[in-house]
Amino acid sequence: DSGVTQTPKHLITATGQRVTLRCSPRSGDLSVYWYQQSLDQGLQFLIQYYNGEERAKGNILERFSAQQFPDLHSELNLSSLELGDSALYFCASSVASPGGSGYTFGSGTRLTVV
Amino acid sequence: GEDVEQSLFLSVREGDSSVINCTYTDSSSTYLYWYKQEPGAGLQLLTYIFSNMDMKQDQRLTVLLNKKDKHLSLRIADTQTGDSAIYFCAEKRGFQKLVFGTGTRLLVSP
Numbered sequence: 272d273s274g275v276t277q278t279p280k281h282l283i284t285a286t287g288q289r290v291t292l293r294c295s296p297r298s299g300d301l302s303v304y305w306y307q308q309s310l311d312q313g314l315q316f317l318i319q320y321y322n323g324e325e326r327a328k329g330n331i332l333e334r335f336s337a338q339q340f341p342d343l344h345s346e347l348n349l350s351s352l353e354l355g356d357s358a359l360y361f362c363a364s365s366v367a368s369p370g371g372s373g374y375t376f377g378s379g380t381r382l383t384v385v
Numbered sequence: 386g387e388d389v390e391q392s393l394f395l396s397v398r399e400g401d402s403s404v405i406n407c408t409y410t411d412s413s414s415t416y417l418y419w420y421k422q423e424p425g426a427g428l429q430l431l432t433y434i435f436s437n438m439d440m441k442q443d444q445r446l447t448v449l450l451n452k453k454d455k456h457l458s459l460r461i462a463d464t465q466t467g468d469s470a471i472y473f474c475a476e477k478r479g480f481q482k483l484v485f486g487t488g489t490r491l492l493v494s495p
Contacts, residue, residue, distance in 0.1 A: 273427065302481060314428075314473065314485045327482065361427055368480050371435075373418045376427035 274298065277362050277377035285385055289350040292380045296343055296364030302326070303345040304374060305337055308359040320345055321367070352384045389476055389486035396492045403464045405489045407457040407474030414476040417450060418483070419459045422471040431459075431472075461491075469493045 274297035284290055296303050305317040316329035320339035331337075334352075339345040349356060359381050363374035390408045397403045409417065415436050420428040434441045434448045434457070441448045447460040457474055474486040 273429070275427075313487055316485075319481070321481070363428075365481070369477060369483060370416060371433050373416070373420075373430050373433060373475065373477075374428075374483055376420075376429070378427045381425075 273375050273377060275362060275364050275375050275377035277360075277380050279380060280378065281381050281383075283383045283385060284352060286352055286354060288352050288384075289348065290352065290382065292347040292349070292360055292362075292382075294345045294347070294362030294364075294377060296345070296362075297375050300364035300366055300375070301343065302365045302367065303339055303343070304363045304365070305331075305345070305347050306361040306363065308361060308379075310358075314361075317347070349382070354384050357382055357384045387484075389474060389484050391472075391474060391486040391489045393487065394490050394492070396494065397464050399464060399466055399493055399495050401464055403459075403461040403468070403491055403493075405459045405461075405472050405474075405491065407459075407486050409455050409457060409474070409476040409486075410484075411476055411478050412452065412455060414478060416477040417448075417457050418475040418477075419446075419448065419457075420473040420475065420485075422473065422488070424470075428473060464491075464493050466493045466495060 276295040301322045307315045317331040319327040337347045359379045361379045363376045418433045419431045445462045449458045471488045475483045
């Protein structure tokens with residue numbers, strides 16, 4: 272157990288639908304990062320939050336949005352889902368400036384859009 | 386360029402040494418990392434090296450850092466079938482950002 276909790280582990284939904292993925296960071300970590308991993312194995316950085324505020328944005332589609340709540344958990348909202356959105360979605364967390372501990376990853380949510 | 390590059394695939398026999406290579410981009414990176422991802426799982430930090438070091442050894446793992454060429458390698462001694470996974474290198478850029486490589490899939494055959 273890495274200390275980063277992601278729910279649900281698996282999600283199957285239809286095209287056009289909307290889903291919410293949830294992440295609880297490791298205790299004490301203020302930063303949360305979201306990544307998408309497709310079948311060709313690459314990790315795509317989506318977005319980062321630090322202590323409730325958006326800090327960095329990557330290749331996140333306009334149909335996707337995220338937020339970090341006062342208790343530091345984060346949610347990634349995916350709407351108007353397409354078949355190509357099927358992927359593993361990872362959340363990671365870190366202290367303010369990662370050192371030797373780097374980012375700590377959750378076990379991911381596998382999203383299947385049918 | 387901006388990308389952290391790794392070869393996509395490596396195949397070795399059980400008991401051999403594996404060497405996974407990575408070329409990073411930022412000469413001022415302070416920390417460089419190796420992560421392991423087993424099938425269906427998240428990324429797990431294996432080891433890291435600080436930029437003022439050339440080498441770090443941790444049991445079967447040896448990390449070599451060549452700052453001049455911005456080259457990082459991970460050597461796994463006596464590779465086992467349980468080492469089969471995707472290995473990602475990452476560099477720390479700036480205060481918070483880690484940039485991950487494309488990942489190398491290691492296949493260990495008996």
